[in-house]
Amino acid sequence: MTATRKLRAEVVDLVQPIDNLLDNPKTAVVEPDNCLQNQALSESDVFLSVLEVANLLGCSKQAVQKKIRKGNFVTRIDEADKRKPVFVALSSLPASAREKWLRENTPPNDAEADTRRLDALSYQQAADYNRRKADKYALLFQATDGLKGAGLREAIQKWNAAHPEQKTSYPSLMRARKIFAEEGLSGLLGSYGKLRGTSKIDDPCWGEAMPPVYEFFKSAYLKRSQPKLEAVFAATLGFAKEHGFFEAVRQGRFPSRAAFLRKLKKEIGEAAICLHREGEEAYNRKYAHFLSRDYSAIRAGKVWVSDHRRLDQAWALADGRARRPWLTVWRDFKTGYWISWSLHFEDPNADHVIETFCEACLKIGVPEEIIIDNGKDYRVKDFAGGRRRFRPNYANQDAADYNYIRTQSRSLTAQLGVRVHFANPYGAQTKPIERDFLIFKEWMDKGMPGYTGGNPLERPERVEAQLDFERGEALVGYFIEEVLHQIKSQGKVLSGRSREAAWREEYDGAAAKWVTEDALRLYRYRISGEVTIKRNGVRDAALGDWYYAEWMDGHAGAKVYLRRSLKAWQEAWVFDAETDEYLGPATLGFWRVPALAESGLERKTVREKLAHKKRVKKTLKTLAGDGVEVSPEALLRYQSAGVQAGASLSETLAAEAQHANDKQQGKIKSIGQNGSAKIIHKTAMDEALSREREWRKTGTHDIACFSPATDEPPAKKRYSIFKCDLEDEE
Numbered sequence: 001m002t003a004t005r006k007l008r009a010e011v012v013d014l015v016q017p018i019d020n021l022l023d024n025p026k027t028a029v030v031e032p033d034n035c036l037q038n039q040a041l042s043e044s045d046v047f048l049s050v051l052e053v054a055n056l057l058g059c060s061k062q063a064v065q066k067k068i069r070k071g072n073f074v075t076r077i078d079e080a081d082k083r084k085p086v087f088v089a090l091s092s093l094p095a096s097a098r099e100k101w102l103r104e105n106t107p108p109n110d111a112e113a114d115t116r117r118l119d120a121l122s123y124q125q126a127a128d129y130n131r132r133k134a135d136k137y138a139l140l141f142q143a144t145d146g147l148k149g150a151g152l153r154e155a156i157q158k159w160n161a162a163h164p165e166q167k168t169s170y171p172s173l174m175r176a177r178k179i180f181a182e183e184g185l186s187g188l189l190g191s192y193g194k195l196r197g198t199s200k201i202d203d204p205c206w207g208e209a210m211p212p213v214y215e216f217f218k219s220a221y222l223k224r225s226q227p228k229l230e231a232v233f234a235a236t237l238g239f240a241k242e243h244g245f246f247e248a249v250r251q252g253r254f255p256s257r258a259a260f261l262r263k264l265k266k267e268i269g270e271a272a273i274c275l276h277r278e279g280e281e282a283y284n285r286k287y288a289h290f291l292s293r294d295y296s297a298i299r300a301g302k303v304w305v306s307d308h309r310r311l312d313q314a315w316a317l318a319d320g321r322a323r324r325p326w327l328t329v330w331r332d333f334k335t336g337y338w339i340s341w342s343l344h345f346e347d348p349n350a351d352h353v354i355e356t357f358c359e360a361c362l363k364i365g366v367p368e369e370i371i372i373d374n375g376k377d378y379r380v381k382d383f384a385g386g387r388r389r390f391r392p393n394y395a396n397q398d399a400a401d402y403n404y405i406r407t408q409s410r411s412l413t414a415q416l417g418v419r420v421h422f423a424n425p426y427g428a429q430t431k432p433i434e435r436d437f438l439i440f441k442e443w444m445d446k447g448m449p450g451y452t453g454g455n456p457l458e459r460p461e462r463v464e465a466q467l468d469f470e471r472g473e474a475l476v477g478y479f480i481e482e483v484l485h486q487i488k489s490q491g492k493v494l495s496g497r498s499r500e501a502a503w504r505e506e507y508d509g510a511a512a513k514w515v516t517e518d519a520l521r522l523y524r525y526r527i528s529g530e531v532t533i534k535r536n537g538v539r540d541a542a543l544g545d546w547y548y549a550e551w552m553d554g555h556a557g558a559k560v561y562l563r564r565s566l567k568a569w570q571e572a573w574v575f576d577a578e579t580d581e582y583l584g585p586a587t588l589g590f591w592r593v594p595a596l597a598e599s600g601l602e603r604k605t606v607r608e609k610l611a612h613k614k615r616v617k618k619t620l621k622t623l624a625g626d627g628v629e630v631s632p633e634a635l636l637r638y639q640s641a642g643v644q645a646g647a648s649l650s651e652t653l654a655a656e657a658q659h660a661n662d663k664q665q666g667k668i669k670s671i672g673q674n675g676s677a678k679i680i681h682k683t684a685m686d687e688a689l690s691r692e693r694e695w696r697k698t699g700t701h702d703i704a705c706f707s708p709a710t711d712e713p714p715a716k717k718r719y720s721i722f723k724c725d726l727e728d729e730e
Contacts (some may be wrong), residue, residue: 005325013087027604047076047087048101056097056706064088082614095122095186129625130190136166136403137176137188142174174179197261213240217260222276233257239245294332295493300506302444304360304367306378308348312445312454316466317345324452325472328352329442330360332434333371334493337503338436338480339364343473350380350526354412357383360518361416365512366681369419371431381465385411385418410561412523412579415684416515444479519685522573525563530577537586547572550612555583560588575689584695 011613013247049055053073054064068075074092078085112445123134153170160167173710179187217236221227236257241249247253265273271287306329306606314322326348327339342352351373372378413420423431427497445451449468453459467475485500494502531538533555537548552574559577570588575581640676 018539019119046090048090048093049085049087053088053097054091056100068115074539091125098122099186109117121625122189126189127193127418129503129675130192133190134185134188136168137173137180138185139172140176141180149664154311199266201263209244212243213245214260214263217526218264221261224277225281226277229257229261233260236260254624299508299511300332300335300336300337300503301364301508301512302367303371304332304368304435305328305333305371305431306353306357307373307431307433308352308436309376309440312441312452312458313448313472314450314452314463314466316468317343322463324470325353328356328461328474329433329436331433331436331505332358335502335506336432336436336494336499337485337507338499341476341480343469343476348375349377350383353377354524356413358524361515361520363510363518364507365416365514366416368513369421370413371421371423374422379422383412385409386415390429404408410527415523416681417513439484440479444481445475448475481611502567513681516684516686518689519683522563522685522688523683525565525573528562528564530559530561537590538562538572540588540612545589545592547588548585549574549584551584552586558583575688580684581607582691583685585692 050064050068054061059063064073068086068088072092073548074089076087076089078087090101093101123131126134140159143159144152147155152173156168156170156173176188201210213236216239217232220232220235221229237249237254241252245254256590258629273285275283301451309327309329310324311327313324315325316322325343326344327341327343331337332337332339340356340363342359344352372384390719412418413584427728449464451460452463480682485503486498488494488496488498491497497505508538528540533552535550535556536546538560560574560578560583562572562574564572572585572586572588574583576583
């Protein structure tokens with residue numbers, strides 16, 4: 001390489017004589033990139049008229065003017081001349097034209113010096129990849145100086161052994177010597193990149209027939225089906241043959257498929273090609289602008305993110321089969337700390353979402369906002385309120401919207417005051433937890449026995465023995481607590497900290513909203529649809545049986561909904577569908593009796609149910625009482641007085657409405673309006689629990705509360721709870 005540096009130093013020295021030719025002590029050599037990009041040149045350069053350039057190039061003035069308009073030459077306008085003539089810089093012309101001009105404008109005795117100057121100028125303006133060829137043969141000329149015949153062949157063999165990346169042959173070296181003797185150093189420069197930035201498709205020889213062919217290729221290639229380039233080009237050739245390019249295609253003069261693709265990339269860019277062929281998801285992943293999130297205003301524990309992932313591990317079931325488990329996770333949005341998680345073999349559903357969410361609420365309090373998936377397991381009405389159904393031209397759309405709002409208000413997130421954000425479907429960028437899953441795969445899944453890979457291409461040839469569920473669950477918990485939470489990150493949020501360290505530093509339990517464990521237990525219960533209390537209570541169509549309690553006899557016809565535990569469907573908590581007020585408990589299968597009572601216990605059960613049925617009927621009769629006898633004259637007199645009182649009643653109702661409006665707008669403050677916030681958030685489930693405890697304490701949770709009071713003491717023949725039991729004895 002010492003010889004190469006020496007040659008380049010000599011080339012730089014050869015540039016100086018050109019300055020004398022241009023009568024300026026400053027260098028007149030202009031880098032080609034700067035010549036093409038900047039129209040301003042040093043005043044020392046030689047500028048030629050359009051006619052002179054045409055004579056040097058051997059073409060017409062119009063051809064030169066066309067090249068000027070395309071920006072192929074560096075030009076200068078003479079502002080002093082009223083005609084504004086355009087002059088072309090000599091340094092921007094091809095090497096052959098510059099050499100021709102030097103021969104025509106220098107004395108004969110300076111021809112050798114001019115050749116050296118021209119070589120130096122050509123070498124300096126050449127790109128690095130074109131200089132490599134000249135550097136190679138310059139070194140070869142020095143190594144083989146004075147050699148020929150067998151000695152030259154032997155020297156070439158030694159050169160090839162010492163320089164395997166710059167091999168040559170005897171004929172190649174002899175051709176290079178001949179070119180150097182005839183053309184100088186410029187003849188040894190590579191000729192790569194001469195057509196850079198041009199396209200054969202834009203050649204004027206094609207006329208106006210080529211643009212339709214290119215547009216056909218463009219429309220055929222930019223399809224979401226992603227057709228192969230070969231197939232699209234074959235169709236383009238067929239189109240071209242039918243539109244005047246038969247001879248060009250037959251003779252091989254037609255542009256290649258690579259030329260069409262290069263022009264397309266230059267015209268619209270690779271980003272647009274990706275958008276049209278691969279879709280928005282691929283475009284967003286590869287080329288779209290990305291937003292930088294600012295986490296400074298988010299408190300740790302304020303926002304949670306959740307998602308499911310199927311592990312790339314096969315675990316052994318109890319029956320010996322293997323299956324990949326699912327992982328459901330709730331993660332802190334800011335610090336990345338995993339709050340709660342669960343492992344299960346069955347496909348993810350709302351039960352896993354609700355269970356892990358309530359478990360996380362018990363640990364760190366209720367979040368203010370959550371970011372969840374768009375799937376039905378997260379949008380279920382029990383958790384996030386369901387999905388609004390919109391059907392165009394649907395006559396009952398208003399009623400459907402009203403039912404959706406009512407259902408949403410009963411959801412777990414609405415009851416706890418949690419704002420829900422639904423992520424874009426299949427949008428990993430909106431959920432940072434996807435990056436955690438990638439770490440989980442690379443750090444744990446691939447190191448565990450039973451690794452299956454995420455797709456058939458990743459699947460190993462042989463899957464090793466699998467873990468059982470108990471051992472696998474313990475290993476997953478250990479990995480999360482001792483590995484994932486301890487990995488330090490240099491990101492803008494963690495800033496060199498681990499997830500656990502950031503969580504301990506930034507989480508403030510006093511700022512969180514807490515709820516009782518009993519309330520969360522009820523929120524775990526699944527919500528039924530709206531049903532009507534009928535004569536046997538509430539019927540569950542799926543179970544084919546009835547939920548019943550004695551208090552339901554006073555609420556026949558009421559619209560209600562049920563909350564039931566997944567582990568104990570026999571007991572249900574019943575709520576009013578209009579007010580969401582807790583009405584009472586109910587038991588499944590109260591009216592179920594054997595079809596044929598044979599044993600004493602079965603006969604006793606039937607007698608108890610029949611007695612209860614008779615007691616309810618007689619109790620309902622007593623609720624109306626004996627009533628008040630009203631004569632026809634008195635009834636009409638009362639109606640007349642009621643009509644006259646109607647006007648004052650409407651005025652009273654209007655005044656009450658105005659008072660309520662003033663209070664809502666803050667004109668009238670209620671007692672305790674400016675009170676301090678409570679640490680424990682009281683929910684609707686706390687109200688239900690309080691009412692249930694009061695009923696059980698006072699014993700008023702059955703139909704006895706509807707019985708009218710009486711001044712006469714009951715008969716003392718036998719102690720009975722209900723009056724109808726005494727009548728049966730009589």
